[in-house]
Amino acid sequence: MQRLSQSPRDPDFVADPYPFYDRARRSGPVIWWEDYGMPALVSHAAVIAALKDRRLARVPPDGLPPFPNTLADFGRVESLSLLSLDGPAHTRLRGQVLRDFTSRRIAGLGPEIERLCHRLIDAFPADPFDLIPAYCAPIPVIVIARLLGVPDTASDRLLAWSHAMVAMYRPGVAPTEADAANSAAAEFHAWLSDEAEARDPRGTDLLSALRAAEQDGVLSRDETIATAILLLNAGHEATVHALGLSIARLISTGAGFRLTRPDQVSDTVEECLRIDAPLHLFTRHVHAETEIGDVRFQPGAQLACLLGAANRDPAAFPDPGAFRPGRAGVPLTSFGAGVHFCLGAPLARLEMQIALRVLFARCPDIRLAAEPRIADIYHFRGYQALPVAV
Numbered sequence: 001m002q003r004l005s006q007s008p009r010d011p012d013f014v015a016d017p018y019p020f021y022d023r024a025r026r027s028g029p030v031i032w033w034e035d036y037g038m039p040a041l042v043s044h045a046a047v048i049a050a051l052k053d054r055r056l057a058r059v060p061p062d063g064l065p066p067f068p069n070t071l072a073d074f075g076r077v078e079s080l081s082l083l084s085l086d087g088p089a090h091t092r093l094r095g096q097v098l099r100d101f102t103s104r105r106i107a108g109l110g111p112e113i114e115r116l117c118h119r120l121i122d123a124f125p126a127d128p129f130d131l132i133p134a135y136c137a138p139i140p141v142i143v144i145a146r147l148l149g150v151p152d153t154a155s156d157r158l159l160a161w162s163h164a165m166v167a168m169y170r171p172g173v174a175p176t177e178a179d180a181a182n183s184a185a186a187e188f189h190a191w192l193s194d195e196a197e198a199r200d201p202r203g204t205d206l207l208s209a210l211r212a213a214e215q216d217g218v219l220s221r222d223e224t225i226a227t228a229i230l231l232l233n234a235g236h237e238a239t240v241h242a243l244g245l246s247i248a249r250l251i252s253t254g255a256g257f258r259l260t261r262p263d264q265v266s267d268t269v270e271e272c273l274r275i276d277a278p279l280h281l282f283t284r285h286v287h288a289e290t291e292i293g294d295v296r297f298q299p300g301a302q303l304a305c306l307l308g309a310a311n312r313d314p315a316a317f318p319d320p321g322a323f324r325p326g327r328a329g330v331p332l333t334s335f336g337a338g339v340h341f342c343l344g345a346p347l348a349r350l351e352m353q354i355a356l357r358v359l360f361a362r363c364p365d366i367r368l369a370a371e372p373r374i375a376d377i378y379h380f381r382g383y384q385a386l387p388v389a390v
C-alpha cells in the first residue's frame with residue numbers, strides 16, 4: 001500500500017481534491033492516507049465493495065467510545081443516530097423511518113417544493129447576489145421542516161443547530177466548536193422533545209408518525225429525537241452543497257438549458273451529483289477479516305471510503321472529468337451503498353430536479369458574477385458563496 005500525504009486543510013486540496021485522488025488511484029485501489037492515519041479506498045470497485053461488505057460497519061467492534069462529560073448532550077443524540085448503529089438496532093430504526101418516509105409521501109411534496117422555489121425566486125435581491133442564502137440553503141431546510149411538521153419559521157434556528165452539530169464530523173475540531181455542538185444538541189433535543197410532546201400521534205407529518213411509534217413502544221423518546229435530528233441535519237447540509245455545486249457546474253458548462261427538457265432533467269441531475277459529490281469521505285470499521293482491492297484488513301482496522309474519488313474513477317466512468325449527462329453503467333457513489341445507503345436519496349433527487357429546473361426556467365440568463373468560493377469544510381464539499389446575476 002503506497003503511503004501518501006495530503007492535508008485535508010490545504011486550500012488547494014479543498015478547492016480541488018481530484019488531482020490528489022487521481023494520484024492516489026494511480027498507485028492502486030487502496031492507499032495509506034498519512035494525514036488520516038488509515039487506508040483510503042479510491043477506486044469505484046473498492047468503495048462499493050467496502051460499503052456493501054457486511055464484515056465492515058460504521059461503529060468499531062466494541063461499540064462507540066464513550067463521549068466525555070463535556071459532550072454528553074451531543075453523545076445522547078449521536079449514539080442513537082442511524083449513522084451510529086449497525087446490525088439489528090440499525091435495521092429496526094431504519095425500517096421504522098422508511099415506513100414513514102415512503103416514496104408516495106416524498107413524491108407528494110413535489111408541488112409544494114415547486115411553489116417554494118418560485119417564492120424564493122420572486123424574492124431574489126438585485127444583481128449581483130449570493131445564491132446560497134437566497135436559494136440553495138432555504139429549500140432543503142424548509143422541505144425537511146415541513147416533512148417533519150415543524151414550522152417554517154423555525155428554519156433559522158434549525159440551521160444554526162445543525163451547522164454547529166455537523167462541524168463535529170470534520171477533522172481537527174476545536175474545543176470551542178465541540179462546546180457549541182454540545183449546546184446545540186441540548187437545545188435541539190429540548191425543542192424537538194416539546195414539539196413531539198405536543199404532537200397528535202394520528203397526525204400526518206413525520207414527527208407525529210415517530211411519536212405514534214413511541215407510543216406503541218417501538219421507539220424510545222431519545223430515538224424519536226435522534227432520528228428527527230438526523231433527518232434535519234443529513235437532510236439539508238448535503239443538499240445545500242449539491243445544489244450550489246450543480247448550479248455552478250450547469251452555468252459553467254452551459255448545460256442549464258437541458259433542464260427545460262423534461263426527459264433530460266433526471267440524467268442532468270445524476271451527472272451533477274456524480275461529478276460534484278457533496279460528501280467525500282465516510283469511514284468503516286473492520287469487524288471480521290476481509291479483503292478489498294487486494295489488501296487484507298484485520299478486525300479493528302478503520303478505513304476511509306472516498307466517494308468523490310470513486311465517482312471520478314476512469315475505470316467506472318470514462319473521461320470522468322467531462323460533464324456528460326446520460327452516462328450508462330455503474331451507479332454513482334454520492335449517496336453511498338449497502339445498508340447505510342442514503343435514506344433521503346429520493347427526496348434529495350426530487351428537490352434537486354425541481355429546484356434546478358425552476359431556476360433555469362425562470363432565470364435562463366443566470367451567470368456567475370464572480371468566481372464562487374469553496375468552503376473550507378472537507379470532507380464535505382460545497383460553496384461558501386455563489387455570486388450570480390440573473
Ligand code: HEM
Nearest residue numbers: 082083234235238239242282334335336340342343344348
Ligand atoms: C444530495 C444530498 C445528499 C447526499 C449526497 C447524501 C449522502 C448520504 C450518504 C453518502 C450516506 C451514507 C453514509 C454512510 O454510508 O456511511 C447518507 C446517509 C443518510 N442520509 Fe443522505 N444524503 C443527501 C440527502 C439526504 C436527505 C435529503 C436526507 C433526509 C431527509 C438524508 C438522510 C440520510 C439518512 C437518514 C442517512 C443514514 C442512513 C442509514 O444509516 O441507514 N440524506 N446520505
